[in-house]
Every structure is written in C-alpha cells, then in structure tokens.
Amino acid sequence: MSGTLKVEEGRDRVLVQLDRPHVRNAIDAEMVAELHEVCDGLERRPRILVITGTDGVFAAGADIRQLRERRREDALAGINSGLFDRIARLPMPTIAAIDGPALGGGAELAYACDFRLATPRARFGNPEAGLGIMAAAGACWRLRELVGEPLAKEILLAGRVVSAEEALAVRLVNELVAEDELLAAADRLAARIARNAPLALRLTKLALAAPPGAHPRFDDVAQAVLFETEDKHERMTAFLERRRSDR
Template identity: 40%
Template structure:
C-alpha cells in the first residue's frame, strides 16, 4: 500500500525495523466496514513484503481501537448475503502474517475489534481499554475467530462467560485472564507498544518468524504434531547465517550483526 491521507489505514515507520499501522476512521469508531478491512489487508500485505519491517504495531488511536462490524450494513443481510460477504478475507490474511504483530489498544475493542486484537501476537493495552464480544446480544455469534481464540487463550469456562454474556472486560481483567500482555497508562500506550516492537525487531528476523510459527502451531495442532513442527523449524533456524553470527557473537562477547539471512 502507498498510504496517503485518504487511506483507511495509515502507515508510518517510527522506529528502525518497526511499522505502525493506524486505523484511521475515528469518526465511525473504526468500524470494520469493507473499506477499512480492505485497507488493513493491503497494509498487512505491504508490511509483510517489506524486508525493512521486522515487527508491526496495529492501533486504532487514543480513543477507540475498533468498534467491530458495520451493524447498519448487516441489518438487512440474509443468509446468502452473509455467505457472499468478503469480510472474512481479513481474518485469513491476519492468520497468514509472517511478522510479529502487536495490538496497541486504547478504548473499546468491541466484537470484531476484540477479534482483531486477539488475532495479533501480542496485546499492549492502555488502562482505558475495554474488550467485549457482544454478538449474542444481537442474535448472532462472533464470526472472526472470537470463540476459538478466547477458548484457546482463556479455557472453555472463561470463554463461555465472555461469549454468552457479552460483558465488557477492563484492561486489568483482560491481563489477569491472559489475553493482554501489558497494561500501561493511556499516554504511554504507543511508546510502550513501539518499544516492545523495537525489541523484537532487533532480534534475528528469521529466528523471530520461525519462533512465531512454532508458537502458533501449539494452538492449531496436537502436542505431537506441534513438537514435530518445532523440530523442523529449529533445523531451519540452524541453517541460517544469523544463527552462526549469533553464536559466534555470544562466544566472542560482542554485539551480533544480524543480516536476516
């Protein structure tokens, strides 16, 4: 994507190796309509293809992360309309992102907005953040992975509590439940997320991407299959120039010079 002022998603590169993607529809509370979804898909594809980007921060700004689906557009949809809707493309693209993706959440992350945060690899939340899956109140259920990711992250009973009641969860409770990594003061949110991304970006890119794949395999496979995936990815890491440089630097007591090869 070549972002400009008209883009639904703004991209900047505020730190070395880090891309910042900002959902830029504050007037509509970053509702996940087709325009914003398409803009986010394009931004994710661009950052994934950019060799200079080694970690990505996704934020909705200081007031709201994302308000979820466009209920006005959904209200008159029927079964066939829902099948034909192209919104599901976003969730598939998020699952395919190779680079670490950090959600920086302030204000409400509601419905699809909560699912968007859950689909990221790490979540940094402002103390103003709130998370909810309120779909049951509208006669539907989460459709972007909310039931599955919450159950895998929190366990069945805690996921049932959030999905069946639709209640809101504060940033502090979300951290206790296990789907927020860090809670910071609202004015520190962007800096805290960028600092975390920058730390990851300093690590050897091949090892980081392989490690992400290995951890994700734990959610998607049995223990035996996950261990096999981990072993395969470990062997790939052993074949990299960065592995040789990292070990040499450790033994020589000097800073490593990683090249991404």
C-alpha cells in the first residue's frame, strides 16, 4: 500500500507500519482511510494485526494542521474514534509494537489494541487538553479501564507522560524489549496466539468485550458453538494421544 502505511500480508498475521516519518507519524485523514482499508481486509479474512511505527516513533498524535480546521460536524462524525473502535473490534487479536512516543491519537491507537509491546524509549501521554480539546478517541474510557482512574486522571487532566518502565509497572505495556528486538517480539507473541484455535480466539475476544450482563449466557452459547467444531474434536484428540504417548 502506498501513501501513509507499509503493509506486509502473512498467512496468519498482517504487519502495518505507520509511515509518515517527516511528521512523526501524525495520524491524518489519509492514514485513517488507509487503516480502514486494512480493517476491511481483516474483517473479510480474520488474522492477527501488528501495528508499529517508523524511525523510533510510534505516532506523535493526530495531524494538528488538519485537527485545527475540524469543526463540530467533524467531531460528531467520530473520525478517529470510529477507526480506533473498529480496530478494537477486529475479530482476531491486535498488537501495538511501540518504539518512541505514542502521544495523543497515537496513544489512543495503542490503547485500542489488545496487546502493547514497547521499547525502553517508548512513552505514553494525552496532551489534548493543552490544545483546547479532549482525548475523545477512546482515552477517556479505555485508559481508565487499562490503568485505573487515578493514573488516567494524571495523564488526561495533568498532562503526565508515562515512561516505558512506568507503563510496564501498571501493565499498560505487556513487555519491554530492546529496540532491535521489537518486531521479533511481536512475531513471537503473534505466533503464540496463532497456535490457538481461530474461532476460539474470536469468541473469547467477544466474551472479553461483552458487558457484564451478557455473562454467563453469552459464554454458554459461544461454548456451545465451539463444542460442535471439528477443530475442537481434533485438538482434544491430539492432546489425549500425546498424553497417552508420554506415559
């Protein structure tokens, strides 16, 4: 894909590299449109998504030149929030591989992913209030769910920027790795995920996102679907045969 992304398609995963290094990977309308194209493909053919940045920057925010010109109707259209919600709802798990700053909209993109891997020079923050707006593309509720209300308020209301080490300590980040190991670590995580049954992954992700009132009924119905799959029978048969051979 030309434009703002570099995309590598694989059998069980897709790697997307944000590629606007001249503006620190600022998320503009073109990038939003191209990420929607990626989502189109992953909804038609579900695979694991890995998103990363370029040249030591994940994404330093939304494109301020475009953001300055947006008006009420643009906000109500949910340009960025709609995209990040779509990424969060992709059928298969998503991984953000973060090197350098993930700020503003870049942070919100990372928050929308299921996993976050980072290098020691990664940092997270939402400076939107300093620009006269709010972090309206998911941070005001995803961040609270991820790190708790006290830290979320420091980031959103007091402009605190969280270091990679702090992010790991509060589990905003799943793992810290060296810069030159970041994509390899994302591949290892994707490979661990891909060893599982695809439909079981999809239904488990839906169960995790379901409201409390949906449980346990949703879980029972999802399990009923899985109990009838050939994949379940084959995997359990292979497990029992391995256990017999180990005796």
